[in-house]
Amino acid sequence: MLAVILTGCHRRPFNLFTGGDKDSTELLDIYALQRKSIEAENEVIAVIKADSTHRWAQHEFGWWYRYTHKSDEHIDYPNLAPGRDTCCLIHETVYDLNGRFIIDAIREFDPSVGEPFSYELMLREMVDEDTVIMLVPWNFAYGTNGNAFVRPYTNIRTRLTRHSSPYIDIELTEE
Numbered sequence: 001m002l003a004v005i006l007t008g009c010h011r012r013p014f015n016l017f018t019g020g021d022k023d024s025t026e027l028l029d030i031y032a033l034q035r036k037s038i039e040a041e042n043e044v045i046a047v048i049k050a051d052s053t054h055r056w057a058q059h060e061f062g063w064w065y066r067y068t069h070k071s072d073e074h075i076d077y078p079n080l081a082p083g084r085d086t087c088c089l090i091h092e093t094v095y096d097l098n099g100r101f102i103i104d105a106i107r108e109f110d111p112s113v114g115e116p117f118s119y120e121l122m123l124r125e126m127v128d129e130d131t132v133i134m135l136v137p138w139n140f141a142y143g144t145n146g147n148a149f150v151r152p153y154t155n156i157r158t159r160l161t162r163h164s165s166p167y168i169d170i171e172l173t174e175e
Helices: 021-050 117-125
Strands: 064-069 088-096 101-109 131-136 156-163
Touching: 021 064, 021 131, 088 117, 117 131, 117 156
Parallel strands: none
Antiparallel strands: 064 131, 088 101, 088 156, 131 156
8 A cells, every 4th residue: 555645845935024123124224215216216307307498318327417518628428437636626506406506616526535426427428617417316416424515315406517627737846
């Protein structure tokens, strides 16, 4: 006589939140940041759709931009590798997407001190005297921390002009 014994396997359902309260909280925080990021991108896209009078381009990383001035030396397909000198002089005028003025400053751009990621990449594509208007979601602008002028999680509309370095006329001497 042949006896067949059937046993059943029970597969546990996948549960993201099995690592305890700490893991659950961290996952919920990540989910909340992702949701805020998507909402920010949707808000920027809504502004683009409402502005049908201008032609905008979307950068491969997600912000939108349009040139308002291209200098005579502008190159449409530049080498995007960072230059030897990554510091430059910029003029930035920043608004939130509701049009509320935040700051207008001429300052030195230095990516080593936590500058917006979108600025760093756009400035590589620009030459001196180029001006661009950018619509930037918070995650590519001043991020979760903001700065002294821009609040955290703020989507921005910025006018960015790259200027020639004020240090060009300085003659280096060896002593």
